[in-house]
Amino acid sequence: MPWRTPRNALVRLRTPGTIPGFLKTASICALIAGLLSPLSPAVTATQAAAAEVTAWNDHCGNQCSEILPPGQNGNATLAQILLNQAFGAMPEHASDQLGPYANLATGYSGLTNATINNFFNDASFGVPSDQVASTVKPAGRGDVTIVRDKKTGVPHITGTTRYGTEFGAGYAAAQDRLWLMDVFRHVGRGRLTSFAGGAPSNQGLEQQFWRHAPYTEADLQAQIDNAVATNGERGRLALDDAKAYLDGINAYIDASDSGRYFPGEYVLTGHKDSITNAGTIEHFKLTDLVALGSVIGALFGSGGGGEVNNAISLLAAQEKYGVAKGTEVWESFRERNDPEAVVTVHDKSFPYATRPDDPQGEALPDAGSVSEEQLVYDRTGSAAGAAATGASTAAAETAMSSAKRGMSNALVVGGEHTASGHPVAVFGPQTGYFAPQLLLLQEIQGPGISARGASFAGLSMYVELGRGQDYSWSATTSGQDIIDTYAVELCQDDYHYLYRGTCTPMEKVEQKNAWKPTTADNTPEGSYTMRVWRTKYGPITHRATVGGKKVAYTTLRSSFMHEADSIIGFQMLNDPDFVKGPQDFQKAVQHINYTFNWFYADSEHTAYYNSGDNPVRASGVDAEFPVWARSAYEWRGWDPATNTADYTPPSAHPNSIDQDYYISWNNKQAKDYTTAPWGDGSVHRGNLLENRVKKLVAAGGVTRASLVKAMAEAGLADLRAEDVLPDLLKVVNSSPVTDPTAAAAVSKLQTWLSAGGRRTETSAGSKKYADADAIRILDAWWPLLVKAQFEPGLGSELYAAMTNNLPIDESPSAGHGPTGSHAGSSFQYGWWSYVDKDIRAVLGEPVQGPLAQKYCGDGSLGACRDILISTLKEAAGKTAAQVYPGDDQCSAGDQWCADSIVQRTLGGIKHGKISWQNRPTYQQVVEFTSHR
Template sequence: MSPAPPTLRSPSRRTRFRAGAMGTALAVTASLAAALPATPVMAEPVAYEDYCAPSGCHDILPPGQNGNATLVEILGHQVFGTRPEHSSSQLDMYDDLVHHYDGLTEEGLDDFFQDASYGVDDAEVDREYQPREDVTIVRDAAHGIPHITGTTRDGTMFGAGYAAGEDRLFLMDVLRRVGRGELTSFAGGAEGNRGLEQDLWSTAPYTEEDKQTQIERVASEGGERGEQALTDVDAYLEGVNAYIDEADSGRYFPGEYVLTGHKDAITNSGEIEPFTTTDVVGIAAMVGGIFGGGGGGEIQAAIVLANFQDRYGAEEGMELWHAWRMENDPEATVSVDGEFPYAQTPDDPIGRAVPDPGSVEPYDIVHDEYGSAAPDAASQASTTETRDAPEADAPTVEELPEDQRAELEKMAEEGDLSAAEGIFDDGVLPEGFLDPRGMSNALLVSGEHTESGNPVAVMGPQTGYFSPQLLMLQELQGPGISARGASFAGVSFYVQMGRGVDYAWSATSAGQDITDTFAVDLCETDGSEPTTGSRSYVDSAGDCVDFEALSVSNDWTPTIADGTEEGGYTLTSLRSEYGLVNSFATVDGEPVAFTELRSTYMREVDSIIGFQKFNDPDLITSAETFTEAAYDIAYAFNWHYVDDQDIAFINSGDNPVRTEGTDPNMPIDAYSDAGWSGWDPVTNGADHHPQSDHPQQINPDYIVNWNNKPAQGYTSGWSTGSVHRNDLLDGRVSGLIEDGHRFTTASLTGTMMEAGVADLRAEQVVPLLLEVIDTAEVDDPELAEEVESLRTWVDSGALRREPQRDAGSYEHADAIRVLDAWWPILVRSQFEPGLGEGLYEELTRAVQTDESPSGSIGGGEPGSVNQGQPHRGSAFQYGWWSYVHKDLRTVLDQEVDGTLGDRVYCGEGDLGDCRTVLLDSLAEAAATPAEEVYPGDEHCSAGDQLCADTVIHQSVGGIDMWPIAWQNRPTYQLVYEFSGGR
């Protein structure tokens, strides 16, 4: 947070600290606001009764609300280990739950979550101020959350923008630059920055005219709500830009602007560019693409099919492909009752366009590289040494001794910024930032099974771990709006997940198929013979036209933050009516381009109306009105709702209506009858499935979701079968209900947390592995000891958890090491002999084999133990658990509903041979030293298992965070129970 405008209540313990000789130089800390005359009249708050139950409404969003740090705060952090106030106040609370969820009580929730009631008690007010006369912002002393109350709607929106600038300005700037494909020009040419902007520009490139068209469409097609949404955005941006102007003139803007070369530390020359409505579109496209996308991958699916048919023949190969695809496995865990058919493979497919073997050539969007971007340029490693981040008890700058504050003052006066050199050498956001994320979960229990008789909910989205967080907390009160919760920085004009007057809601990524791949014929405009090198295609009118080149040029030079040597390139995506070019290939010998078309492309801001409705207390009055509003969200999400009477689930997304015979799993011949019904190539509009076709349910006994298949018939991704991460939740909640347990917010939170430290492989699959092994005695004493170690761990709950905080190791550390080493070896040993090396490798490209806490997604052999430790937290979403599970049950002659075809892979179906495969691979794993299983990185020594699993917040600025224990859990989490309603 930054120095405030005129305050109504000013904190007496705060002082102003400036670099003395610099006159109007940078303020030392964004939270050290001078108390200016309290002349404005306080805005009258909009009064709503709070219906939180006695157990309270709670939420948590680590590390902290304050995501801005001035230059001197960054220098203080780097030199003396200081922390800006409220930058990390929620991190230890979040982490402590892992160690103390056993026997959790409702009173104890306050130790791990903050109060999410409306308003702030007078005794808890830290600052109260008015950025303009029609809005008041109150920040609480404990965490600095902005509670924004407007006497006008524009005032509320202005306040939301102003508070966003105070708490996330530099992050917002980073996100809009990613949306423009200009991250390297803004933040530096680090390889991580290059990879990130290339990923985004290949999936959501837009011209400024494209973005403006989308904005205008919301107003023209959205009626009064669409017009109101644009008015809200304009007022929000006025607030953001007002803060920029004040912070710039007052010189208390985020210090990263100096470190990246956009502002001068001494003269204050340079500019912080104002935000525009097209920036909102860019950020929305990035957020929606990461968390609300789905589908695609048809080219790899076609390659896998071709490999199956090459190995087993056309008929059996097709049958086996369907079995491994598991688009509608009968054993898959689901979240709602009933069948909701969508995106299923047709009995008589038409318009398939399968690439010729070996012909696919991915299109590279990078051109004209020079300097450090050139292909032959040496890779530049980080020049900074990783140091331990100061922990929660670190002082703020104003709490430093006088001599240390004087030293910081001198550094600022002289422009000595060496202490912050290289903070972005590895990139401002991590490699793989745009990978699909899936750690969001939700647990809702109906009042029939709770102690109070009111429903309870524990839920939240996973958005990764960053410092500052991509999300920010706020409360918005004004005409037509009443909500508190989390919003993405830069698009926080509405609360996107949180609570209303007497209801709460959250989302999980759904990932259903809203993206298809089309094969378009290549041509030459001069009539000559086309090749895969041609850059023209046949459009829907039958004309040969050039692909539209969407280009952005980036150049960079070394800065204090990123020392990457001078370089640059041009990024060019090729766009057709049928989407963006992914690759070139031949189909039946003819040259084509494969393009990907997402139903939300060119319609990135259509969802704004749904979010607006979520915040409207006059509209959301029941589970039914909520589900109707959720249908207006175009992105692929699962929405969860709770009030004092009801729980509800609905899946959202612009699900295109595909014409009869269209196979969503395969590339589509663009000129066939297959495709999207009612599709408009100009606007990318199409017919979408009605709300009734989306999985939904109100008031079952319970609802749990962990990015799993929402309902039977609703086609899901690869390997969504008998074992899924959601089983960790479903088994616990359903088991407790069967035992007659009456849930409270505390007991449901404990259930969530236990599942969040469980190893899915150990809980669900290792018992079957042991069952095969137990068919005979293990002769090798050392191997028998390893088997018993695994059994003991599984019998104790299969948890990856220290016996107590700071124990320094897991309770079953060796069994965990063995399983981490064993799984990728096991999968290859079990399946590669039967599949053959080529088919096995192609299948691992379609779905990775493992996702352990210290592993990562993609790269090399997916799921292998030597992929590095990204410290991302999320685990066990993607893997071959169902394949291993079904194959072993088949070997054991157990009933399997939905086998892997007519073939058995482990030991070719012979139980004894399968047992040998398991023991041989286990012996290899047991002999693998910890230094190889956990090879170490800049944070951890090789072999340090506990450190390898830790979650580390990626710094998107100059303030680092300390590592926390591994936990498979939402970033932002809500714990809610309402005892009444309107």
């Protein structure tokens, strides 16, 4: 996920070792004592109510559960931050979901239906009277009540009017995530450094997000106007809901300001004075919601792009092999429609973005002519140094690419295969591990709204992933291609281009940022200006020449200027009068233009739908490569004034109702459905779920516990060990292994495979892996064997170009890839399929969709074996300290720590590490017992 380590946290706040001198030792106690007087609602719980929250119409029969670490409370006063940094003290409900979440890694094997809530929380509607912790009538309103439960502190918002319900949702969101919401509305506007300081990571984040959504205030407002105007009564209702939600947020801002219990980060970043209370916390406005939505859309719901990099690697392949053979080699690595890829929808074809027989309009760059468009200008002060620039770039690249490679997953089994006869689902999104978490939990009950679950902070006027009265839904990132690259031919100068035959000026959009040192960030003052040149075909990302002509490459995505549109789909999902079955669910998510896989379960049915505005491309256009910006190659029906086009109909999107089971781990959706990410081949993380769920379904009698076990076991599996290592050892063992070092390594690897090939602790809390040596050997071996297997045949230039499209590895301890260190997400990308297909070909085994040639040892079994043994010996000789070199979290050689998950700090509260699990952040376990 976006940030590599806490030193690159979004907002860099002081850690215990760097508390300013004036806050140390005795003085810190005095300061805290002063801050705690008078006591505020943020420090002491409000009086508990005697009455329970009405349970509404709950058909889950106490069989709905959920978890979202680290905790519901994402706000902390200055006193609480200082106590945490000095003594490790935690605000109430800031960390109470982290332990149960972590414990599943060692506790899943003995799981039963009765013990699920040892690792999850009950997600039934309402709060029993003996579990009510507090009751609040926000701003003294009589039409809404916020009740929080004792165990988790989750808000249960009950309104008697629609306005009051949404007002309560906004108030509760601000209670739990005000600082985070403020941070991300500034990220969405490219104004983070001016708000939170000029740390290199802050620079990188605002640069990368704003590059992809360089909106003006007028653009943000236009999105609101368009969403309302094009959606009739539901659009008007959404606008009213958003206004009420904002009123609730702003009411909490006013109350916390006057009561002086606002988040302490406002003091640490210089927005408020801890002594005089001078300073302001700006009220939220409608355009802030769109700015927030643009960040979420860029992170999780915008598949595609990358056409320029594709073109560079294709040209490298053609340079080495010639056009025909080079294209064949490139296509075999691209695996656009690999017949061995695991799919979510069984036995149905949904052609999209398939390779045309005769590509038209391609605008491939001249070799060596591509340069990335400059974004940052006029650096001064701390922004001027090369170090800041480099760190910003690295953080930016990490932020975008890693988040798009999320590890959300879903396991859904139809009732005919379960013990109860009702469908069972275990599913959830991966939004990374942050403190506070990007998501928040809530229950909302009011006129036209009845739902419980998770929502992104600042966009929680509706539950976005969760459950209704008798149904539940969730999503995984799908990543199908809704972004295309156009080559606009330049005319007159570098800032005019040909648009439908007319020389047209580009639009310059700028954002200036300046910052001064604060308590939270001691980066010296500095400033810079971000500048994006926009065309009717989208923002410019690169410049090059094509056939000697100067061009600019643009990126056009179907959701550009339309992030606000998806609100209608979420409104429908929360409406019990709209969603009454799987068909209604599919109709609702068709209104969501983000690229997601959506899953549904009620007591009788299951369903799936792939959302996103998939543009209808011109005949002959290959979505993999840049095309000329000419009418003949534009999206069909495209209107540049509104960025709308003809989109593929819902029936053309992968969809299904009541399939025997569904799995998803960001894998291929269906046969012939070409997704944007590379690596949808014979070995994919989705296989870890497919193999287990298919086996459960074949046996029958699936329960909530058995499905959770399957998810948890897959989340501890090393994909390379489970699906590739057996064939590697076949090659190694094709003759007796006489070298003692290699033989010992083979023995350790085989023992590990016999034990399951999982990365598990010897015992709960041991912080030591069983089969530690085998894990170390594979971690060291993989990059060595991939390079030795493929680089000689591909050549260094083409090998490097291919690794730019698809990095070779994402082990849990990998700090070099897009996800970065300590992020949990693993095995989403890598050269698993390439190694697998090549090794099977060398062994003489059948391979569907093979690579264009054999690479390992030029296809000779003996030569391939020599390569594997030599690299295995080298890997076995590497020490733990060499394989796990250590960082600011871990000592060199600490294997468990290198894999461990760290909650990346987005505020002032820090949390301890947990052991590695490859699993969603927010997760539901559901089995409804009845239906309306």
